[in-house]
Amino acid sequence: MIRNISCLFILVVMLAISAYAYNIIPDSIAMQYSMDGIGYQFLNKNIAVLYYPAIYAVVILITLFFHKKSPKQFEIKNSTNAIKEVIIAAGILMLAFHYCRLVNYENSGSNLAIISYSLALFIMIIGHSMKNIGPNFMVGYRLPWTLADADNWRSTHKLANNVNLLLGGTLIIATAIHPSVNAVIIFLVFSVLIPSAYSFYLFHTNSSGKMR
Incomplete structure (x- = not known):
């Protein structure tokens, strides 16, 4: 129930930001920015205000x-809550981008920190x-080795839990010290690479061992 409310709350906040920003933003908004902070891929504000809420x-x-339509063999009880948490995580990320594009679009320096914290x-x-x-049909480290072996799946995701909590906490500290695009990329790569390498x-x- 809490997860459902969280998803809805994020969507409502996005729409509230859209309503607030509509009359103060220019007629076209940059939806992408280069490494130098130069905006491109402009959208009309009528589309821009609904861009991230619609995607979410x-x-x-x-x-x-x-x-709901996943195969019967993947209807694992624990996957339902996990999938909702993934949706919440994606929503937080989209909410940060939505805010930066509509409200804080003139301050690229603080935008980097906001995006980094959300990541x-x-x-x-x-x-x-x-x-x-x-094991499920939607989320997790769905690698050939994890799907073929329940023990591999369990061990890989147990490690992923610890590694991602550590990486996320460290990225918060790193962002507070000095926001960096490179740091964000490195932490994201490690969050995928470390559990995948451990699984292999x-x-x-x-x-x-079996061959001996």
Whole structure:
């Protein structure tokens, strides 16, 4: 119930930002920015104010639809809460982008910090969602080795829980000291690479043991 309310709350906040910003933003808004802070890919404000709320609403509907229609063998109880937490994480990230594009578009320096903090929360929430999740049709480290071995899946996601919580917390501290695009990219890559590499290591170790 709390997760459902959180998803709805994020969407409502997005729409509230849209309503607030509509009369104060220029007729066209940059939706993308270069590394130098130069805006491009401009949208008319009538579209821009609904851009992220519409995407988030579609993400919620499509994700829940496919989860409900997932094959019977993947109907794991723990996956439902995990999928909702992933939706919440995505919503926080979209909310940050929505705010930066419509309200804080003239301050690229603080925008980097806002996006970095939201990405840190994204990584941590994703990590938390991995804690007790079983094999499912939608989320997780769905690698050949995790899907083929329940023990590999369990160990990989247990590690992912700890690694992503640590990476997200560290990124918050790093952002408070000095926001950096490079730091964001590195932390995101590590959040994917470390559990994936560990999963392959377990697979390789088990395969070598069986051959002896």
